[in-house]
Amino acid sequence: MHQTTAGFKATIGLELHVQLLAAQKLFSAASAKWNEPPNTNVNVADAGFPGALPQLNPECVQLAARAILALNGQIQQRSAFDRKHYFYADQPLGYQITQQHHPIGRGGYVDLGSLDGLEYVKRIGIHQLQLEQDTAKSIHGVYPGHVLVDLNRAGVALIEIVSKPDVDTADEAVMYVRKMQNLLRHIGVSNCNMEEGSLRCDVNVSVYRDGEDRLSGTRCELKNLNSLKVIRGAVNAEISRQIAVVQRGENVEQETRGYDAQSDTTFVTRTKEAAPDYRYMPEPDVPEIHINESWITRLRKTLPETPEAVMSRMMPQYGLVQEDVETMLGEPGCTVFFEQAVVGRDPKRVLSWITSEVFGQLAYRSQRLVGSSLTVPQFTQIIDALSSDAITSGQAKQLLIEFMDGEQRTIDELIAAHGWEVISDDGKLRVISKQLLDTHPKEVARYLKGQTRRLNFFVGKLMQATNGQAKPQNASEIMKELLEARR
16 A cells, blocks of 8 residues: 655546446447447447448437536536547547537536545535547457457447546545446446446546645546556555655656556556647537526436435435445435335345345346336335245245246236245144155154254255245244154
8 A cells, every 4th residue: 555655745636438328329320339249339420431420319418417417517508529639440530529628517526525435525626527439449369460349339428527636645536436436327327337448537646745736746647447446556656656756856757657456556658749639620510519598407307316315314214324325326226216115114125135136137137227127016016925924035036037027917926826825724734744754754763863953854845845835934833843742
């Protein structure tokens, strides 16, 4: 762990590149599902064919505007696109369409505090939020000496969120990114999975001596930091490196750098002299975006509670801990689902089933809760039947699978169809139990000699004989009573 040397402080700013949860790309009708078979979701505009014109996707504008409002920023009533020129294999147009000069959003802030793990309150300002298109994906190492290009990601909508240089430490930087993840997931703007690249982070770092202006240092940019752990390590390593340079009496050079987690050091990837001239120019093929105040007002009314407000309310209301609520906030629509399902039910049981069984099925199916086949009434039927011992835990899990497969029958109809009606007649269970004891005299003898764990053997046999229709606790009590009676 790196520690800032006494007498020095750091100035840190972050740039987050966030893929939007839009069905189609920013400037084409191609699907935005970029992680499907290579080059299957691409059209002539994405591939840069001559004469193919971009057409702005209004869903992307709305998602970007939601993010601005959630970040306490100002939606610009007039915004425009620019061309950022550079040539690379993953950029088929030869330029990126972005909003360098007239972004859709300006201002705003994120507050860090005790709920984020910070012992003090810190406000991180937002400089601007802009819409832009993603690049294609370069694939190395498949064929030696060749680079493969997958155009599925080319043209997928991004928002770039540029913070002000208000961050002082690596821990604050990590908390800022984590809070952004939670917020953007919560409002349905992005899934923000750093592992798959739907959230990518660049960090600008400079150092200065106590008493100097916090912007007096020379900044270096750390590119492509793909996890919270990597962000913390890279920022700390770069702060230590720059302090060492200054202490030697040398000047920090403005550079773009990468991070080697194994050696815990940063390394040069591009110097200032080698930095490209992007030759920004207004994008001639995409009209300006004009937004009126009434549209902004209507959009603002669709925003949910902030994650902080949800946590502050739900923890005391339902007896949950912060981690419980944060887990639900990570799945869009989950807190609403929970609050509809929990009415008149045990919050801990409802939470456990959502975060273990429902989340497990969503992960298996690569689905989101919003848009899945599972409804709140179906889920609560499972919880109620389980609570009343009408079904076993295994049967409840099977019913969940069926509901998520699109089953429309009620739980009573499904229980009847499966033959899962619980046997509540103790007399019937006793008859079956006595037959089982008579069939397994050796196991009975072992139990009576002190091998009390043989009870589990008989309970299992009873559950098997009743096709799981006996209540496990009831089966255990009856079997134990009959075994003890044979002493």
